[in-house]
Amino acid sequence: MKNLLVLALVLILPFSAFAGGSVESGDTADDAFRIALIIENTIDDKGWCQSMHDGITQAIAEMPDRNIEYSYAEKLLPVDAGSIARQYVAEGYDLIIAHGAQYKNLVMEIAEEYPDVSFAFGTSSEIGPENVFTYMPESEETGYINGLIAGTDTKVGIVGLVGPVDSGDSARYNRGYVLGVQAVNPDAKILVAHTGSFSDYVKSSEVATSQLSSGADILTGSSQQAIGALRATAESPTAMWVGQDLAQLTTEEGKLKCIAASAYNYAAVVKELVEKIESGTKGGECIPMNFANGGFVFDYNPDLKADWVSPELEAMINEAIASFKADSDGTLADWAAVDYSTL
Amino acid sequence: MIDIITNMLAMCIPFSVALLLASIGEMFNQRAGVFNLGCEGVMAMGAFVGMLIPFLAGGGGSVPQWYNALGFLAAALLGAFFGLFFGLVTVTFRAPQGIAGIGLQMFGVGTAGTLFRHFVGGTQSIPGIPDVDIPLLSRIPFLGDILFSHNVAAYLAYIFVPIAWYILFKTPWGLKVRAVGTNPRAADSMGINVSRTRYEALVVGGALAGLAGAYLSVAQAKMFSDTLISGRGFIAVALVYFGHWHPLQIMGGALLFTLAQTFQTIVQSMGISFPYELAVMLPYVLVIVVLSFTSRNQTTAPTALGKPFNREIRT
Helix, strand or coil: HHHHHHHHHHHHHHCCCCCCEEECCCCCCHHHHHEEECCCCCCCCCCCHHHHHHHHHHHHHHCCCCCCEEEEEEECHHHHHHHHHHHHCCCCCCEEECCCHHHHHHHHHHHCCCCEEEEEEECCCEEEECCCEEEEECCCCHHHHHHEEEHHCCCCCCEEEEECCHHHHHHHHHHHHHHHHHCCCCCCCEEEEECCCCCCCCHHHHHHHHHHCCCEEEEECCCCHHHHHCCCCCCCCEEEEEEECCCHCCHHHHHHEEEEEECCHHHHHHHHHHHHCCCCCCCCCCEEECCCCCEEEEEEEEHHHHCCCCHHHHHHHHHHHHHHHHCCCCCCHHHCCCCCCCC | CCHHHHHHHHHHHHHHHHHHHHHHHHHHHHHCCCCCHHHHHHHHHHHHHHHHHHHHCEEEEECCHHHHHHHHHHHHHHHHHHHHHHHHHHCCCCCCCHHHHHHHHHHHHHHHHHHHHCCCCEECCCCCCCCCCCCCHHCCCCHHHHHHHHHHHHHHHHHHHHHHHHHHHHHHHHHHHHHHHCCCHHHHHHCHHHHHHHHHHHHHHHHHHHHHHHHHHHHHCCCCCCCCCCCHHHHHHHHHHHHCHHHHHHHHHHHHHHHHHHHHHHHHCCCCCCHHHHHHHHHHHHHHHHHHHHCCCCCCCCCCCCCCCCCCCCC
């Protein structure tokens, strides 16, 4: 028995060197507003999970008058997330965000058990129970902007799209991209393929390589798996990339290949959630994200802009963003009608 | 159409290497009678260490190619160590191999992710190994692109296949491996040290699994993330059955699986009206179908596979 204990200690001790808390900011005062985040990947995945983490930290920074405590839990599959969610409830968290539609059933179940706690999950346009918020990025807008760039800048008339699965905001982004390309280059061939996974970087790099081999010279991709496709694009001497996350602009390959990127500004959503909860609304609403409400941000790669974004293209992009801001419901209302088999 | 076929075939060789190396390694394990489901975990550790060395040397920027070679070497050594560890658990302590393999898989994936976060941080890429056009040969129409324009690691991996065949079927050590995997008691009575041979096979298998992981992070994706392996270790285990524990047939299986992968990608990109969910499943369905039709012909299966050997107990 003693030997077993020694063995267990030897195995556990090395890991203790790497252990770290996940309390990100604030203190544990009783009057603090406590936010917890549950994610399936990591806070630095340069994609889906990082964008929410960055949004929360940005929102906290933009609300200095409020005492906000924030914790996160990473790499949690829906089947494993229940225990940590209940732990957060027990610790008195006011808002628990489960970032992904895959957490829907879990959130619905726990929300029923704890009606005094607010939960949020997305992407989803469903209106949940009274203590559940949902959020839905209307990503067809960001896809459309990137599509305008791809359709204009392609030299061979072939562009690629590496999708994860055809659902949620990825489906909206991808179809918006198709609409954007077709708006400026109706004859362009658009290669669309899905990896079937949000996080298989190798498969997304294989799909991108396949599309590059088929002649595509401007590619894009959605969700965190897109980083693999961007890395594969960097191997091509001529092909370029348009991104769905601003973090892609700062990667080594992004600096060389990513013409522009748009991203979710979850800070706007988080601030709205905090304000609603503090004013007594615990849920029962869907918060859309779009250019009109500041839910999206868009930026160019300063090193590539001069060569790849003509004044005419920039004017077109500005015009599109202005139209989204003016009419967030109508400009791309037909995004769902895009049929990949007709491309 | 010929361009599409050329592209599809040209992608098969580099994309199949990780599966090929891992499944050849698993073949050595299983030929010696040890079923190692921990291949995925060893690949994850190999991928992490393989990428870590060139990353630390260059901070994500370009480094001399020998740093990449050092990454492969470190991955092989670490994989061998994991093989040794698995041997300790399953050969010496005679733990149930399936459960121990699942434990090794979880330990490897978890440890790789933890160490990666500590030493590197977020998802990070490296320049990796470039493709090399073999002079003259790469200019051969059709065949040049398919066979002679890949990275050095891919060539070496395919060169290793006949070497693995030779080792397994033409050397005394290969005979020992097959003997302890088929009838360890008879092998023991002939003076073969069953435990030692199984340890050696596990070390070789672990080293190859480590190399397979390093190939993904250094030569193919040229990056590391927690989810880089994404089940390829389990596919490698299936390919051993698919290839009837024979290196050449395993190579055929790895190529066929990869061909199905690239085919489904191209089918999707061509805009053919076909549900992508079914297209993505195609390679896995193919493996199941082939296994179903070939499972009756398992005369080459190591009959002592999964059975711990204890010379003190007569079975």
